[in-house]
Amino acid sequence: MRTSWFLACLVGGVGCGGAAAPVAVDPAEGTPSGGTVRGPSVPDVRCKDDPAAGDAGDFRHFKNVLISLLGDAKHRGFDLVTSADSATQALEGWISYTVVDKALEDEDVDVFACRAGQWSRVGTARTDDEGHFALALSGAGRLPIGMRDLFVSVVGDRTGARFLGYVAPEGTRLVVSDVDGTLTSSENAFLETIVLGIEPEARVGAAKALAAAAGRNEQLVYVTARGNQFTCATRQWLDDKGFPRGPMRLSPSFVTLPGGDTVDFKTQAISALSAAGLALSAGVGNRATDVTAYSQVGLAADHIFIELPEFASEVQPLLDARQAIGFTSYDELTGKL
Structure with missing residues (x-):
């Protein structure tokens, strides 16, 4: 069964990092409106087009070239849901092809986050033997409060998929x-x-x-x-x-x-x-x-x-x-x- 590193982190407390100062709203993405009894409003940060990830690179393994040619990409992200005071944010998902969901193993993917309406590359991760990738953000590298578009791009052919990140303020x-x-x-x-x-x-x-x-x-x-x-x-x-x-x-x-x-x-x-x-x-x-x-x-x-x-x-x-x-x-x- 495919599992989520982030889910294991939340439930089991494994590899989640220690205490860290909470993230805040990025002023460039809007200031909360003061809130209601349910908590403050949250910036909804969107990017219209997919990121310009660059030209396709090389697959690390020849077999993965063949897999990528067998059928359509079935990539998907695992939406980030976390609080502002979480020490670690995990951007993760699965990379696969064809209707049988064939995993792309041991290949690099670039991960992007929409920041103030513009795509920003936040890092590169490598898939495991189930096609799962996970990129941990910590410290100043964490995403600010808000709902935002995320994107994963396969380096080998630049196929990709959008997903969401939600970093919640206190009281959500x-x-x-x-x-x-x-x-x-x-x-x-x-x-x-x-x-x-x-x-x-x-x-x-x-x-x-x-x-x-x-x-x-x-x-x-x-x-x-x-x-x-x-x-x-x-x-x-x-x-x-x-x-x-x-x-x-x-x-x-x-x-x-x-x-x-x-x-x-x-x-x-x-x-x-x-x-x-x-x-x-x-x-x-x-x-x-x-x-x-x-x-x-x-x-x-x-x-x-x-x-x-x-x-x-x-x-x-x-x-x-x-x-x-x-x-x-x-x-x-x-x-x-």
Whole structure:
């Protein structure tokens, strides 16, 4: 199973560094507006085009030349989510090609961060035998407070992928949302995208409700049991449907079946967010696994919201036991997230 160095760092405390002064907002990227009871606003730093990474170099291994020619790049980053006082920030992800997700092993990648609307190269990392790269930033090299575009570029052919970095100020609160069946029109709508190329519709009012939460300085994080090879497709769908920008967590496994495996993945992913020093405000889902995962990370029942009626028979016993609150229209969540 592919794992995240950053996740291990947060949960296990391995290689995370000692105490360091918190990072602040870069004045060139905007000053927080003074904040609300939910905490200060955060700069959203974007770069329109991909970085000019330079000409393609040479692959370190001839076999990787062949791999790069076998099919399309499937690279993806693991969105950075951390607090301003974290001593180390890890920029990481996976480099692979073709529909079978063939890892690019032992090759160099350049990592870029968007700073004040311009791309800045922050370092070079080398992939391991699973195509995973990790670049640790510490001290003055850490990114300032804000949401920002990140980019990874393979030196050998200059294929690349965007991802996000979110460095949160003190007092940040997170709203966590599932995707499939919660935001998409049905639980299996994304399967139709994979098989038939049909883009799923969004639940009516879902984007508006989450945008209202974001407008109150709640930060959205999307946690889905989809395999992380669908990172870029998921991010694009959220953007196309007008959902607020936010980091994502997708399963490291190609397939995560409903039930215990899904609960374990979501519980671990959300626990890592808490371990990073970020408070959880609410959780939105549509299945019993969502109720269980949100409960296990400490969310109170009146902050767990379950979309109905697709899995009403499955979740009704939990609703009757007052372990969560059901809703049939996203209008009902106005002011609750």
